[in-house]
Amino acid sequence: xAYSRTTTWVPITRDMxxxxxxxxxxAITRLESFGMDDRRESAFAVLLAGAAPLVGMTMxxxxxxATIAVLLANLLIGLTDDLVRIGLSMERRQETLHERxxxxxxxxxxxxxxxxxxxxxxxxxxxxxxxETGLAQSPTWLAAGLAYLIGGFTAFMLTGSGSPMGAGDxxxxxxxxxxxxxxxxxxxxxxxxxxHWRQAGSVRLQTVATTSYATAIIAAAVFFVMTAPSxxxxxxxxxxxxxxxxxxxxxxxxxxxxxxxxDSARWLKRSMHRMGK
Numbered sequence: 298x299a300y301s302r303t304t305t306w307v308p309i310t311r312d313m314x315x316x317x318x319x320x321x322x323x324a325i326t327r328l329e330s331f332g333m334d335d336r337r338e339s340a341f342a343v344l345l346a347g348a349a350p351l352v353g354m355t356m357x358x359x360x361x362x363a364t365i366a367v368l369l370a371n372l373l374i375g376l377t378d379d380l381v382r383i384g385l386s387m388e389r390r391q392e393t394l395h396e397r398x399x400x401x402x403x404x405x406x407x408x409x410x411x412x413x414x415x416x417x418x419x420x421x422x423x424x425x426x427x428x429e430t431g432l433a434q435s436p437t438w439l440a441a442g443l444a445y446l447i448g449g450f451t452a453f454m455l456t457g458s459g460s461p462m463g464a465g466d467x468x469x470x471x472x473x474x475x476x477x478x479x480x481x482x483x484x485x486x487x488x489x490x491x492x493h494w495r496q497a498g499s500v501r502l503q504t505v506a507t508t509s510y511a512t513a514i515i516a517a518a519v520f521f522v523m524t525a526p527s528x529x530x531x532x533x534x535x536x537x538x539x540x541x542x543x544x545x546x547x548x549x550x551x552x553x554x555x556x557x558x559x560d561s562a563r564w565l566k567r568s569m570h571r572m573g574k
Contacts, residue, residue, distance in 0.1 A: 347544030361533030386498025
């Protein structure tokens with residue numbers, strides 16, 4: 298089973314259905330054990346990243362520069378949390394990579410079939426050989442590097458006295474909620490000795506590219522707007538609003554996808570039961 302990476306949509310073949318049922322049971326177990334909870338944590342962190350600076354600007358009178366700097370710092374904290382979870386799971390590296398690729402095949406195909414579609418979006422869909430080798434198609438590390446480079450540089454520009462929108466000197470205060478969330482979830486998992494918490498790396502490998510691209514796009518948009526010759530400091534508040542709302546929309550989109558994933562799992566479980574899998 299192979300298909301061209303230049304093809305956007307491919308037919309769902311018999312081989313793909315067999316592969317879905319072969320790995321579907323393990324994917325459902327992962328989702329119910331830790332996958333749904335971990336995706337929810339990651340989505341909530343994105344929402345918090347946008348909400349905290351927005352509250353600071355609207356209720357506490359933060360300057361636009363501080364607001365955007367805090368927003369980018371929060372997104373990078375979430376990305377770092379993703380990478381830490383991935384690192385902690387690397388003691389079982391091959392299993393983690395295979396679980397990640399299996400999920401990236403199972404859930405898009407299951408979603409398409411649950412909706413009665415005959416095709417599936419294939420731009421990043423793993424092939425059978427990818428699943429066997431644990432080779433993912435999404436550029437995880439390149440995306441993370443871009444996020445740190447662009448997001449970090451833009452945040453740095455906003456924290457100095459030369460910032461065009463006021464010095465972002467509230468960076469630590471505004472980032473406390475996201476730091477607290479990351480530390481609290483890590484402590485809870487460790488104290489409760491959650492039997493699956495170290496497996497979260499397989500989920501974060503799936504979400505880290507999405508977080509990275511969102512961070513890089515928002516940071517790049519802020520950078521190009523504020524360095525444009527026509528930009529005025531008085532427009533900073535509008536820019537901060539747009540950046541925060543874009544982050545909230547991204548977080549909302551990720552929350553919206555959670556029940557869709559749960560529905561796909563229910564459909565797959567019923568379908569596998571009917572097939573005697």
